[in-house]
Amino acid sequence: MRPPVPPKTGYLQFLHPSGSCRHVQLPTLSRPGPLLQDHLLPMRLLVETIARVSRNFGLVLLLSAHVFSAHALTPEAAKAIAVGENDDRIKALAAALITPDPKLSRLIDALVSDSVKIAGDGVLIVTDGKAIDVISGAEIALPATAEDVVNNNRMRREIDGAKATLGLFSDSVTKRNNAITELKDSADEGKLPLIDKALAQETEASLKAKLEQLRAAMLIASSDKQKRLAAVAALSSGGQPSVRSLMQERLNAGGETDPEVRAALTAGIKAIEGKLVWGERLGVIFTGLSLGSILFLVALGLAITYGLMGVINMAHGELLMIGAYATYLVQNLFRTYLPDAFDHYIIVAIPLSFLAAALVGAFLERTIIRWLYGRPLETLLATWGISLMLIQLVRTFFGAQNVLVENPSWLSGGIDVMSNLTLPYNRIAIIFFAFFVLAGVSLLISKTRLGLLVRGVTQNRSMAACMGVNTAKIDTYAFALGAGIAGLAGCALSQVGNVGPDLGQGYIVDSFMVVVLGGVGQLAGTVYAGLALGVLNKLLEGWTGAVLAKIIVLVFIVVLIQRRPQGIFALKGRSAEA
Secondary structure, eight states: OOOOOOOOTTEEEEEOTTSOEEEEEOOOOSSOOHHHHHHHHHHHHHHHHHHHHHHHHHHHHHHHHHHHHHHSOOHHHHHHHHSSOHHHHHHHHHHHHHSOOHHHHHHHHHHHTTOEEEETTEEEEEETTEEEETTTOOEEOOOTTOEEOOOOHHHHHHHHHHHHHHHTTOSOHHHHHHHHHHHGGGOOGGGHHHHHHHHHHOOOHHHHHHHHHHHHHHHTTOSOHHHHHHHHHHHHTSOOHHHHHHHHHHHHTTOOOOHHHHHHHHHHHHHHHHHHHHHHHHHHHHHHHHHHHHHHHHHHHHIIIIIITOOOOTTHHHHHHHHHHHHHHHHHHHHHHOGGGGGGHHHHHHHHHHHHHHHHHHHHHHHTGGGOTTOHHHHHHHHHHHHHHHHHHHHHHHOSSOBOOOOOGGGSSEEEEETTEEEEHHHHHHHHHHHHHHHHHHHHHHHSHHHHHHHHHHHOHHHHHHTTOOHHHHHHHHHHHHHHHHHHHHHHHTTTSOBOTTGGGGTHHHHHHHHHHHOTTOHHHHHHHHHHHHHHHHHHHHHHOHHHHHHHHHHHHHHHHHHOTTOTTOOOSOOTTO
16 A cells, blocks of 8 residues: 555545545635634544544445455355365365355355356356356356266265254244254264354344254264263253254264263263153143044034934045045135135135035935934945945045145144144144034034924924924934034044045044944033043053054943943933833
């Protein structure tokens, strides 16, 4: 830099940010008096201060440009990351991650998508036939001599880890959380500087705790014994299943030879298992409750057709299937014609699934079942044949393969209650939905005129007919109501699994067991029996397996029915027919 030029008399010199000197003429006064001199002195001091600040500001700008340029990704560093031996590339990548910039992020994204080429000393990102220089960002013509960058499995793991590491410094809490989760699988001591940097600037308490756990997982394999002991203590304070696996692997594989550290690992594993056992127990109970809610939702419609009307409907499972396929059709219509409103398709699917199953149920009652009242064996055989016909009809229109019903975004994911306990949103919604349907059916049966007529017809058909009640119409309404509730159950089931022609076959037997166990004609008994069977089944599955658990539950119900033929919650008092 050239030396500054002395200012001219009556001029003020300052350094422009470009590096050149500037002179500004100061106002002069001839023969200033004493009073004017007193006012002029502070003004001169102010002007001189401004000049000094301006000169220093120029130097600051120059220094800042130098600092930021030092942190920017250089062409040499970009090429070292893209080509060479794996160890050299990994070192270059780690060095660049210390002071990341947007250019590095673009390069890593391109490496993940295999869209990086080397042309001489330049690194190019090629997308849609266009080549962009990773340093300048300018679009250039793709040279014919450009070579592809080849990444083996080891390098891909390092690149994925680097991408996750960049997420630690994101402005989004979700992205930072996802980055921590991804880094758990590639924890090594070499990433400690980045983890420490992320810890220093993290403001979320939950993410800070996760980063501390991640740091401890990296230090557990350190060569320093004290660091390993501190890492074991930090890991033991949490309750992560992955941490338990990490500590168990370190203990079993012979990776730890120090007796003191091995004892700490053993004690830490026991402490974590003590915390995880409660998550497992609560998970079993929640799963049982969700299964029980599905069971009593399926059995609720059957409780009306069988419990109140006395019709053994073996096609009840197929009515459930119809509701599920109605949901599937609504989903496809929204995806095709209303993609922006796809998250709201379930609001339309719920009433349509009820309506579709109710119409099919009303048709079956009017054409076949109404002629078979009072003949249970004929009704059983007829409805069984109807179920086979409905299954084949669905196979003809939709195929034999299962179809996928996608959850709305607000029903995807879950609530992390504990480290090993996540409550899915779709199952939580099914539990609330089942009780909502139960409340609606209870109000309909007990508080409405239709419910009064249904109860009157089912309790004493002859007396109801003498009072002028159209019993045939009431039968149709009641059967359609039970079928519609089965359709709602199908809509709910579509949110937790695939939909297929055989969907209802897996629930018909369990539904009858729930109705019989709860007490014929008892809606409350259906709820209690459904929840009890769901929880009992899941508890037994953990000890005996799924198949043996089903057998034990069936034997339990058979024995119970032998002692209480009317079910657990049977009506007390004399029958209306007595």
